[in-house]
Amino acid sequence: MFRIAIAVLFVLHGLIHFFGFVKAYRLADIPQLVQPISQPVGLLWLAAGLLCWVAAGALFFAPRWWWVVGAGAVVVSQAVIFSSWGDASMGTVANVVLLGAAAYGFASRGPLSLRSEFEHNLKRARPAVSSAAGKLIVESDLASVPDPVRRYIRRSGAVGQPPVTDFRATLTGRMRSAPDSAWMTFTADQLDLVDTPQRFFMMNARMKGLPVDVLHAFDDDGATMRVRLLSMRSIVDAKGAELTQAETVTLFNDLCCLAPGALLSPNISWEPIDDHRATAHFTLGANTITAQLRFDDLGDLIDFVADGRGAISADGHTVTPERWSTPLCDYAQVGPARVATRADVKWHPDAGAWTYGEFQLTSLAYNVANRAQVGEPETNGFPRDHIVAPHRGIRAWIANHRLVSFFILAYAISWTLWGIAALGAGQVVFILGGLGPLASALIVTRLSGRSVRAWIHSLLVWRVPLGYYAIALLLPAAIYAVVNLVLVALGQALDFSLLAVAAPGYLGTFFMVATVGGGLEEPGWRGFALTGLQKRKTPLVATLLVGLAWGIWHIPLYGPLGFVVPLILAFFYTWLYNRTGSILICLLLHASFTPAQNFLTIAVDPASARPAARPVGNAADLVVLGVYVAAALALTLATRGRLGYKGTPADG
Template identity: 50%
Template sequence: MRTVMRRFVVVVVVGHGLIHLLGAAKGLGWAEVDALPEPISPTMGLAWLTAAAAIVATGVLLAARNRRWWVVGSLAVVVSQAVIVTSWDDARTGTAANLLLLAALGYTFASHGPASYRAEYQRRTAVALGEPHPETGAGAVVTEADLAHLPDLVAEYVRRSGALGQPRVVSVHARIHGRIRSGPKARWMTYTGEQVNTFGPAPSRLFWMDATMFGLPVDVLHVLVGPTATMRVKVCSVVPMVNAAGPDMDRAETVTLFNDLCILAPAALVDAPITWQPLDDHHVRGVFTNGTQTVTADLTFDDGDLVDFVSDDRMSTTLDGATTPQRWSTPVRDYARLGTRRLATYGEGCWHTTSPEGEFAYLEYHLDAITYNPETTQIDPTDHARRTQPQAIDGPKQGWRS
């Protein structure tokens, strides 16, 4: 639930709960309540007090972002409406607050329940991280010898990333935040997102985004498993907006998987199925293969750091799911040390169009946290507000070969 919406619901719910104390005060004889002229028995006074406690507790748990707030809230809305019915002429306006609480409960179920994109993301990441990966031996780490087959620019980039002496990378979990838009003149939407990538003979890329459009929550789920990809979007976790699939989507996500390898997991480049071709002192071309998909990108380096990734193999996808071929690039900057690694913490996604607008950024992201070789228990798509500092963690698994 978005922050503004959450605060509004909390204020209404807590206020609603406090108003229930009027019924308790009258029924238990604590005070005369002119606003409730109908008689209330002591037994019903206790019921009003119970409803007040449950409703206020619901608001407090929601304000504290407790994941189980809906359990108390479900009970509270039933008890509250029951006591309102017993004093309908005096208390019926409280039904509006209960309807708001019921809507919040419904949204929570839709966005977090078993049919939600969030739940699907968690299930799929558990499966992906549970898949066995070819090992290079206990304690296998990236060594200087592993860089010998890479072009000098790529090898230096891997060194600067802090990969040497660290475990070989078979998977990565990243958390990001930023903003996104559908066109050069469209409004920006803020988002938080996270993804899990696994590497090897049948790689996967699972990306879940929690965005806001015109004040409404938007859920986005990208799924690439092996060579097959989909992208789905829902408004308010209920209304389908995009359901893209097919060869163009498969190819686009393969380019994105290649991009993730280069930007988020430089250590994994030592084993990735990439054919390299040095172009000049600042550029290298990479040809990446994933199953039947083969895509190409030109990487630009400056002072040993990757600063751009450009490909003509990724399609632009509109809101209705249609795709068109366009040049795609991801300039990155603001390198910083996150744990043992040194990575770009800011990047953009850009389309190079033939329209008068020309090149424009449709996506901006900030890297909040990254975990290499994570365990399933480390994957927890919760509110990014709890995380304030970028971090990086190296997990226990080692090795992948494709």
């Protein structure tokens, strides 16, 4: 949430800076800015706004270095605020917040951070070249393990699969430091190597609302554990033989729970106990740890108990050995393996056992250490052998009704903010209302468990043939050329001098729509809704549904008939999106249509020398509507209803 909140603040802060550029170049009247702004300074206002937007994007696409751009944005922003202090002094408050965020960004993602060290460890981690490379696990390989372990390995699906050399997992859950302590929520990312045993585990937790970074590193040099509050204040810094012993237990637990096929490792010796239990001895160098594995009647591992894992003492530097167990449940198929997706983690002191952690597996991949390792836990470059754990409650409903949730939220956000703006809250609140579809798509993507980063990345496709840029910029002008010709045929006259008069307004409107206006609707309507609907419906039906929803969304702005024009224009957007896959192209089309509607009708009534097109209700509006309909119908017929869709259309 911190990242999203700071990104939103950067976007809004950037929007406000664009007003300084607009005032400097007289693209619109900005009454809130009283002091004059020269055009060179106006360019600095524009630069500050763009840097704010780049910083917002870098939070998701370059998280390791976003703080550099963010700090630069704050510096330029504060410079222009000083130049218009009387009008813009309150912007300093936002800059102080953003500068603090950039400082935290340096601490949490910069070169001295635990996250940076974790990513460095991932880059250098390489599995050993195994003599079993290219081979598969076969039934005869199971002969050396006890019966319950053999059933567990079979049940996991490891037989017939390549041996596991390494695995990467992401988890969520909560932890606490004592039976009476408050729970801390966390997300975690880890990489384990099997044949050259190593384990790197990065956790981001929340303690009383404050971020806590935790890094476990275990390799040939032994184990270390470091914990930092706010990514800066060290509260745990442990290492030594006792911690290495404890991490050996943890590594073996990872093998048992997440990579059952790795239990055939020559580093493990077994002692059968009965049909439901077996004792394992796991040796790494000078350390040998012992654990008891317990299985149910079906053959699933249901508990892991070991005495050699130690708890961090109150001083944050030493380790106290204690019995440790991990009851397991909720087995699910994860790519080639069937593993538990939920586990409790318990200490067993003399005073009685208590649960200190609850873990839920959110993704898992095998044999990835020789692929791209560094990335956010949401994407990680994993192959498709992963799992996204099920949601519960409202998140489960949203995950199962993503499109319905999107439309409900888009209407709720936009209509609420527009209502507040109508009561006198001002232009900024009105502009924020237009961001409802974008905000709704982000919220639904996040709450349904999808990758926000991957979705945003899909919106930034720009490498398309130049001809499509020309279409996005010129199609509305071509349509209005036809509108003007029809009006001439109906007795009107063309007044080309209107083009020169309208040029500044056209360009100003284009810029405003592309940066702070209707163009920002496109990630929601096309990037989310249309994409989702075309997986279930034909392009024609999907376009009608999106167009209708898009049109209804406009009713508070344009009245009961406000849905008609968006419903028709949706056909052009669908075709352009399907041909290019680019939301940026759709944004340009949107930014071109709005000023075309406002300024490109140059047919005038000869009797009054006034433009023929006036507000809704006269004959010229019917001509515009008729040309729209004819063009949309021609496009639909020319594409045989596919509207540029390249896949196999759905049946519905």
